[in-house]
Amino acid sequence: MNQLIKAVPGMRHSVIYTTVDGKHYRFYDGTWAWRNHNPGNLKSGFYSEKHHQIGVTHHLAIFPDDQSGHAALLELLRAKYDNYSIHRMIYKFAPPNQNPTKKYEKYLHEVTGVQGNEKIKDFTSLQFKKLWGAIQHFEGYKVGKIIQVYRITRVRKISKNQYQFFREDGVWMSEAKCIQYAKQKRVELEVCVSDTGVEFLRSYPNSLFQKSLKSLMQKSE
Numbered sequence: 001m002n003q004l005i006k007a008v009p010g011m012r013h014s015v016i017y018t019t020v021d022g023k024h025y026r027f028y029d030g031t032w033a034w035r036n037h038n039p040g041n042l043k044s045g046f047y048s049e050k051h052h053q054i055g056v057t058h059h060l061a062i063f064p065d066d067q068s069g070h071a072a073l074l075e076l077l078r079a080k081y082d083n084y085s086i087h088r089m090i091y092k093f094a095p096p097n098q099n100p101t102k103k104y105e106k107y108l109h110e111v112t113g114v115q116g117n118e119k120i121k122d123f124t125s126l127q128f129k130k131l132w133g134a135i136q137h138f139e140g141y142k143v144g145k146i147i148q149v150y151r152i153t154r155v156r157k158i159s160k161n162q163y164q165f166f167r168e169d170g171v172w173m174s175e176a177k178c179i180q181y182a183k184q185k186r187v188e189l190e191v192c193v194s195d196t197g198v199e200f201l202r203s204y205p206n207s208l209f210q211k212s213l214k215s216l217m218q219k220s221e
Contacts, residue, residue, distance in 0.1 A: 030144025
């Protein structure tokens with residue numbers, strides 16, 4: 001897979017990346033830390049943007065690779081929280097309205113061996129390594145799946161209730177084939193079933209990747 005240069009949220013908690021050569025890949029299943037290349041689950045902001053952020057999903061930064069996400073976490077800890085204790089840092093980094101902060105704090109104290117109010121800037125190299133390692137472990141990093149995904153750019157009606165769908169790489173697909181692709185997560189479209197049991201495709205609401213089928217049909221007619 002070539003260099004990832006852009007990312008947007010996809011259907012069902014996935015992330016769709018675009019490579020430098022214009023191909024698209026869906027990262028799905030696994031955890032957000034893996035899908036976003038963001039092992040610390042950093043929110044989008046100054047430090048994520050400084051380390052090559054290429055997108056945002058649910059306020060979390062998306063990076064082009066794990067190394068960039070990891071580097072952003074390290075600089076955040078060193079630059080923003082260096083004068084904080086573990087207790088003060090974790091209540092800012094992972095506030096109770098979004099996280100099990102007390103459990104998180106207890107875990108960091110246990111892993112680092114730092115039990116008091118010692119400031120992060122005074123940690124030994126080993127203690128600091130244990131700190132960021134514990135954060136990444138607590139945030140969770142589970143590898144999921146990756147599949148190439150295609151954008152539909154045109155739709156044409158070929159007969160009553162029969163349509164063809166044009167992929168941006170130059171391939172026309174039958175409706176049945178496009179439905180198959182949707183089930184495989186290879187297009188950003190939902191498969192729906194009518195009252196009579198007939199399957200049909202529908203655009204995913206507010207998609208940042210796929211334009212609505214209705215708009216594409218109007219352009220093709």
